[in-house]
Amino acid sequence: MFKALKYLLLANLYSRAKRSFIALFISVVSLILITFIMGDIISVSSGVSLYSLIIAKWFIVLAVLGFIVFNILKIINIATSPFTKETTVHTVVTSEVDMKREKILNKEKLFTKSDSILKKYIKAQ
Numbered sequence: 001m002f003k004a005l006k007y008l009l010l011a012n013l014y015s016r017a018k019r020s021f022i023a024l025f026i027s028v029v030s031l032i033l034i035t036f037i038m039g040d041i042i043s044v045s046s047g048v049s050l051y052s053l054i055i056a057k058w059f060i061v062l063a064v065l066g067f068i069v070f071n072i073l074k075i076i077n078i079a080t081s082p083f084t085k086e087t088t089v090h091t092v093v094t095s096e097v098d099m100k101r102e103k104i105l106n107k108e109k110l111f112t113k114s115d116s117i118l119k120k121y122i123k124a125q
Contacts, residue, residue, distance in 0.1 A: 042057065
């Protein structure tokens with residue numbers, strides 16, 4: 001039972017933090033690619049450009065690592081608050097909605113669109 005609960009919680013976490021997991025995966029793949037590509041470029045260069053490439057490589061690697069840490073913290077934040085619901089604020093004029101609702105509910109029989117069209121053509125004849 002514990003195993004099923006664990007998978008259910010992981011599935012729930014993945015569904016809520018899908019963007020963070022995708023960004024984390026892309027960041028890790030890009031970090032690996034940057035390391036290999038910059039390593040190859042550094043191995044064929046020499047002189048002053050070698051130092052600038054090393055600095056550029058570590059600047060890029062640290063930026064990607066920062067992005068990875070940000071996504072991990074975001075996932076942890078979502079995981080530690082599993083029972084909070086995200087609510088969106090909708091501003092709707094309630095008087096208009098209530099008036100329309102009351103008008104529809106006061107009818108004796110609620111018609112579908114096709115019923116109302118048929119009724120219109122029957123009255124016209």
